Amino acid sequence: MGEERAHAAVSRRGDEVLQQDRGEPTTVVLVVDEERDLGLGRLAERVVAGDADDVVLEEGEEADPVAVVDFLTAFYRYGYVVFRNTPVEEGTVRRICDRLGYISGNNFGWTFDVRAEPRPTDLAYTAIKLLAHTDQPYRQPVPGIQLLHCLRNEAPGGDSTLADGLAGAEALAATDRAAHAALVECETEFRYDMVTDTVVTYGQVLDYDRSGRFRQIRLNTKLDAPLPRADYDLDAYYRGRRWLCEWLNDPAHQVTFRLEPGDAMFVDNYRVLHGRTEFDAAQGVRHLQGAYIDHDGPDTMFRLAARRLAHNSGESPS
Numbered sequence: 382m383g384e385e386r387a388h389a390a391v392s393r394r395g396d397e398v399l400q401q402d403r404g405e406p407t408t409v410v411l412v413v414d415e416e417r418d419l420g421l422g423r424l425a426e427r428v429v430a431g432d433a434d435d436v437v438l439e440e441g442e443e444a445d446p447v448a449v450v451d452f453l454t455a456f457y458r459y460g461y462v463v464f465r466n467t468p469v470e471e472g473t474v475r476r477i478c479d480r481l482g483y484i485s486g487n488n489f490g491w492t493f494d495v496r497a498e499p500r501p502t503d504l505a506y507t508a509i510k511l512l513a514h515t516d517q518p519y520r521q522p523v524p525g526i527q528l529l530h531c532l533r534n535e536a537p538g539g540d541s542t543l544a545d546g547l548a549g550a551e552a553l554a555a556t557d558r559a560a561h562a563a564l565v566e567c568e569t570e571f572r573y574d575m576v577t578d579t580v581v582t583y584g585q586v587l588d589y590d591r592s593g594r595f596r597q598i599r600l601n602t603k604l605d606a607p608l609p610r611a612d613y614d615l616d617a618y619y620r621g622r623r624w625l626c627e628w629l630n631d632p633a634h635q636v637t638f639r640l641e642p643g644d645a646m647f648v649d650n651y652r653v654l655h656g657r658t659e660f661d662a663a664q665g666v667r668h669l670q671g672a673y674i675d676h677d678g679p680d681t682m683f684r685l686a687a688r689r690l691a692h693n694s695g696e697s698p699s
């Protein structure tokens with residue numbers, strides 16, 4: 382991947398969303414050094430904490446536009462944000478989704494409970510370690526943003542891990558061009574086939590738009606298989622897949638933190654991979670509630686908040 386393309390590939394940012402709003406071209410997004418470092422290394426060292434009260438409010442209350450722009454700027458830059466101090470009540474994740482966008486239902490329901498279950502239908506519902514993955518690559522469209530709200534986290538272990546898929550893709554391109562190209566080119570089947578659910582779709586592990594901008598990573602190694610086409614370089618494909626998995630699961634490229642009750646993690650499922658360390662369910666309860674929303678809701682929220690700020694400061698809104 383050329384230098385120019387690598388720069389253009391650094392994800393969506395707030396000013397890009399605004400440019401779209403103004404009908405300006407958005408193909409080249411130059412990044413400042415700070416983001417460049419981030420794009421090649423690990424995610425931000427510290428968790429970007431939003432103040433839930435400023436953004437996630439009761440029905441009828443208006444969010445503070447400064448807080449909205451701050452929180453979404455952090456999200457566009459890092460690919461995730463954690464809200465602190467939200468109510469420790471079941472259903473909070475649904476309320477947060479309703480404030481920030483449009484909830485996206487799926488085979489697990491509108492919201493889902495993540496805890497160790499006796500008869501799990503998904504690895505998430507066990508106590509074992511989860512490697513870095515993106516969620517639901519088998520859906521069409523893949524859900525844009527995942528929310529995980531922590532109700533209880535009393536078991537030893539169960540820390541959250543995040544890794545930057547965009548950074549991993551760039552690092553692979555710099556290391557092994559052919560392997561990167563194979564993950565961009567080879568169509569992969571993603572399948573979830575359990576009990577009453579059969580959800581299947583096809584797509585690339587690394588997805589770029591026609592101008593070379595990074596659009597999406599789909600990586601979930603329990604659910605994927607490349608199509609067996611004679612013109613595919615499957616050696617390069619599997620080499621790239623293995624390399625990416627190792628890179629993304631290397632603690633040097635991950636942020637690890639513990640969700641406390643009331644924390645809500647807000648993760649771009651098109652860019653950032655999540656996982657967790659193993660926990661001991663015999664020694665305590667760990668209970669998260671999850672849900673997904675599309676990107677449209679927060680993007681709209683960002684545009685409206687930025688317009689309000691421009692208006693308040695006397696600039697003519699564009």
Ligand SMILES: O=C(O)CCC(=O)C(=O)O
Pocket residue numbers: 495505511516540541655656657669671
């Ligand atoms: O238990 C966790 O922290 C994450 C579980 C998970 O991967 C999911 O709910 O999608």
Ligand SMILES: [Fe+2]
Pocket residue numbers: 505514515516655
């Ligand atoms: Fe997951």
